[in-house]
Amino acid sequence: MASIKRQSLVPGTLDLLILKTLTAGPQHGYGIASHIKDWSREVLQIDEGSLYPALQRLRQRGWVESEWRRSPNNQRARYYTITAGGRKQLGIEEASFTETFDAIRRVLRSV
């Protein structure tokens, strides 16, 4: 689903990362990609072919909303905002991810 340079992403986590990023405030597509890249120390790089389909999907599911605004450099850009439903979904996915991740780590330490 998501094709990531350098490091492949655990399936389904792209939505989680986008929603989490948006909790910091409205952001445009490039901003979201940059945020993920920076905070992952450039391990996770998301191209447009993964990012924008994901954003469309989140919008269709009602978890994000978008509006056109002026960016700081005075260009027209589309900003995405997380909705209440999106926050709820984020809670679910974060919990589920943490649980799964802890489980995997326990197994990896087991032998």
Next chain:
Amino acid sequence: MTMSIRELFARLRDRIQRERLSEELADELQYHRSLLERDTPPGRALGNATYYREETRAMWSLGLVDDLWHDARYASRVLRRDAGFTVAVILTLALGIGANTAVFSIVNAVLLRPLPYRQPDRLIEVSVAPVAAPTDRNPTSLPDLRDWQRDATMLDGIAGYAFNRFDLRGAEGDDQARAILATGTLYDVLGAVPLLGRLPRADEENTPVVAISYRLWQQRFAGNPGVLGRQLVMSQKPYTIVGVMPPGFHFPGPDIDLWSTLYSIISSPNDNGPNLWLTSRSLRGYRVLARLAPGITAPSAEAALNAIEHRLAVTFPDDDGGLDVHVQSVREQALSGVARGLWTVFGAAALILLLSCVNVAHLLLERTASRTRELAVRRALGAHRGRVLRQLAAESVLLGLLGGAAGIALAYAAMRVLLRLAPPDIPRLENVAIDLPTLAFAVTVSLIAAALFGVAPAIFGWSGDVHQTLRAQGKGAAAGAHGQGTRALLTTMEVAFAIVILIAAGLVLRSFKELTSSNIGLDPEGIAVAQLTVAGTRYLSNDMKTQTVDQVLANVRAIPGVTAAGASTSMPPTRIQEIEGFSVVGEPAPEPGHEPTAIYIPATPAFLSALRIPVATGRDFDARDDAKATPVVIISRELARRHFTHVDPVGHQLLISGVTRMIIGVAGDAIYEGVGAPLTPVVYVPFAQSPFPGVWLAIRTTTAPTAIAGQLRDAFRRVDPDLAVGPPQPLDVLVSESIVRPRFQAWLLSIFGALALVLASVGIYGVVAYGVTQRRSELGIRIALGAPKRSVVSTVLRAGMMPVLLGLAIGLAVAYAGSRVLAGLLYGVTPTDTLTFAAVPLVLFTTALIAAYVPAHRASRVDPLIAIRGE
């Protein structure tokens, strides 16, 4: 991936406003790209922007639906671009699908749709037949029927019905109509649903009530729903109309317009006592309908009825001895004779469809061959093989559906012609329509056709080897060996299909020719046929019946132009009033159930001479043969052949229905059981010695038979103002109408045969012509090297005709093996008729040869220089 309803709606909404979203996305991606370029060190790849956009756009699509829509749009563009090809395919398909749709609409209405009765498959027709002649099915008598009814526990009801003809008088005009006179339970057993009102009830057996047909309702009452409760005067007696039956209700045949009770029989007592048709066990005038009880099969009901009948034979050996009971499903009985012909025509139509599919497959194959480069390029650009095949399939389906639409239009036009020419005695023909089942059939057939002809190019036409195709630079990639083989296979199939259709058409045509030239034993030209009914209280006495018929005939003979007139109770070609058993006096009496039978025809003097049925030995009836004179009989030549092989029958005696009669003459064999039916013995007796309430008049006139209608009415009315007469019918028309069914079949199969010939020759021409195009350079080189034209022609012809010969052989073998199914349809021709099996392959071979010669000849005139450079 599962999708919530909410998400699905969001997708649909996005799909609708895709254009706007797409523009926004372009802006968004451009902004992204500009920032990315600003932040990325020079020299690093940024990825394919178009690809990213397509990936995102996919989020607004509806998946498969959108893909199919795209395929269809692309296909329609491709087909529009190649209009000549598309039109050729659609026309070819329209012929095949149209023929099938038209024939299916008839097959569906007549054969497939359930009969309009409750649980029709539980209904059986019960009849009796002499032990020695099990196919000689007869109705039964009312007392026998009552006995069956009392004892038959395995039946959910059993009922009898007789036929009668009534004069209809009234403000709506004079008319005659055929009626069913039924015992009380008939309409309960039948379980039919009237359009209006009801059918006569079980307690109305002796009540003058009647249900009328849709046709009569429309004709006589203009479809007025207020007709219920009105009076209908039937042969001078008023009946109450209690119901109207729906169109297509034809119990038991399409010529019945009235469904009534036994009232008309019960209310017509004989000279001394009740009507004999109610009390006599020897008057077998009632056909029997029964409904099987749940869990009972037809054979077990037959066995049980036979047990009852054989018990009756002990009590009434004269009337019930030597008889077996037979049961037949009503469906079988209603459709016997029709089904085989219709299925044959349907089979021919199906073969026409296969033929057109083969032709279209070849057209597609050629076209795919010329498109190999386009397809290879699409694959080189990354289209999956499956994706390209789906595109080809979409084109086939689109062609199939377009052909189907054209076919439905063609069927609609063809059906109007068919219905005008179709025999009126085919039941339920008025239900034939391009209705929903027919449309569903047409669409299904179109899709099946698309699958059939679409498979060829998908499998053979395109190997899918991109590199080889692109390297070949369009040098006719499909000219490879297997392309050639495929086309030969198509030709073989085509010829095989065509020959099967043509053999069937040839046999049916030959049979029809035999039928029309068969001897009917009389001269129908210039004969007017009319009916005279002398029933009712005024005509109770036999003398009165005889006198009235004589007076009417005297008046008719006085009409200017009339040269002869006579009357009898039966009329060629198909009207038989009565069949009786007989024995030759002086010969040992036959066993019960083994008596010979003859058509029993009371006739007036001049009946035979008016029809020009010759009395070869002895004499015709004359005025001497009245009620008091010695009982006499004229036998037919067929009866003489069977029973008086070595002696002159004149002077011998026959015992017929209890009367000993002296044979005074031998008449020629005239047909009473239809044109082409095997001859059966006939006995003519003087009408005065065996009067009957209804006769047919045979009137020979020098004017047109229909022109005497007015004078005929006067001739009747001057005898009795209440005597009704319908319009006189020309006998030659009746004869030709009686073979309308074989004529219809011959006509339909001829059309299909002609279609098959055209389709096959077009197909063969196409294959050979294409082969020549493919081999142009090779042929050019041969000519350049000095090959004579003759050898070029024969090379091409040989290649073209080999598969034709193979197809001929296969088709002939199939036709020979399968022609047996036609046996029941043929008259005077065996299913393996030598002439047909010799002529048809010759015709097809010659046609194929011409179709192949035209391109072969053209090939021999190829200019070698142009041919070689042309590549």
